[in-house]
Amino acid sequence: MPQLRQNIITGEWVVIAPERSKRPSDFISAEVVKPESEVNDPFSLDGVPYRKERHKEYDTKHIYVIPNKYPVFLEDPSSCSPRTYRLESNFYAARPSTGGHDVVIVKEADDSIYTFSIEQWYELFSVSKRRFKYWRKDCNAEHTMLIYNHGPKAGASIAHPHAQIFAANIIPNQIVREMNGAEQYFNNNGKNVFEDLIFHEKKEKDRIIAENDEFIAFTFYAARFPFEVWVLPKEPSAHFEDTPETFIHSLGQIMKDVMSRYARVLKQPALNFFLHDLPDSVEASEFFRWHIEITPRLGTYGGYELGSGVVVDVMSPENAAEFLRG
Numbered sequence: 001m002p003q004l005r006q007n008i009i010t011g012e013w014v015v016i017a018p019e020r021s022k023r024p025s026d027f028i029s030a031e032v033v034k035p036e037s038e039v040n041d042p043f044s045l046d047g048v049p050y051r052k053e054r055h056k057e058y059d060t061k062h063i064y065v066i067p068n069k070y071p072v073f074l075e076d077p078s079s080c081s082p083r084t085y086r087l088e089s090n091f092y093a094a095r096p097s098t099g100g101h102d103v104v105i106v107k108e109a110d111d112s113i114y115t116f117s118i119e120q121w122y123e124l125f126s127v128s129k130r131r132f133k134y135w136r137k138d139c140n141a142e143h144t145m146l147i148y149n150h151g152p153k154a155g156a157s158i159a160h161p162h163a164q165i166f167a168a169n170i171i172p173n174q175i176v177r178e179m180n181g182a183e184q185y186f187n188n189n190g191k192n193v194f195e196d197l198i199f200h201e202k203k204e205k206d207r208i209i210a211e212n213d214e215f216i217a218f219t220f221y222a223a224r225f226p227f228e229v230w231v232l233p234k235e236p237s238a239h240f241e242d243t244p245e246t247f248i249h250s251l252g253q254i255m256k257d258v259m260s261r262y263a264r265v266l267k268q269p270a271l272n273f274f275l276h277d278l279p280d281s282v283e284a285s286e287f288f289r290w291h292i293e294i295t296p297r298l299g300t301y302g303g304y305e306l307g308s309g310v311v312v313d314v315m316s317p318e319n320a321a322e323f324l325r326g
């Protein structure tokens, strides 16, 4: 029987409706999303259009950073744009979309999230951490988010492996929902919901797929996507950019582990992952903890998902974990 499940942080409902004896092979699409060498790779190190804009101080062995050519949030070092909005035609609310938008590029064009070494993962997160610190000081950036798109089905328009950092002058809707929910949980229970989540998952064990000294990875109870996995730091940590470098190495290790499981079970599916962090102006929080959500893109949302905001997931998170554990 389908089951309604509530996201313990945001309170949002999903429907887990596993279709009869669905196997991972039912999700594997014919479309191969492994990056092919692009004829005109704009992120190639020889790519003349971008090279001059490179933030050279962020160069590492495997990583370099450039500003996005088509920024969603425009960097404006000359002024701090007002947080208040103006009314357009005395009716609609609007304000300039300022902040910043980085592309964090892995130098090796033929690699992907499924072939990255721990060293590549480590440098990707370590450089991103430094950019988070940079944006935290920028008066136009209120919230910074790291995202990764792999494959056209996940919105990647360029095959060359790259992450993006969105430094927005708003607090994104999903972060508002998570912060409000976590605060409410804290007020009701006197505890951090992320800490309780880890405690509960470790007790139940049936959704955990990987673990090391610093991080834990499990399929999410109220998953919005088949095989959705969350990665959480085990110790209280409000801001990603305050994480010690040794922990960033462990993060690289667990990400490589999770990706190898996806590669084995789902044959390198298109996916997104994103890192949820506190807003820049919030120094610390008893009720929040940064985390990564990994969302394979194995299907598409239909009218009910769009109309209701309630997602139907056809794969039970417990079965997904069993397959991913292998």
Ligand SMILES: [Zn+2]
Pocket (backbone or CB within 6 Å): 178, 276, 291, 293
């Ligand atoms: Zn989140």
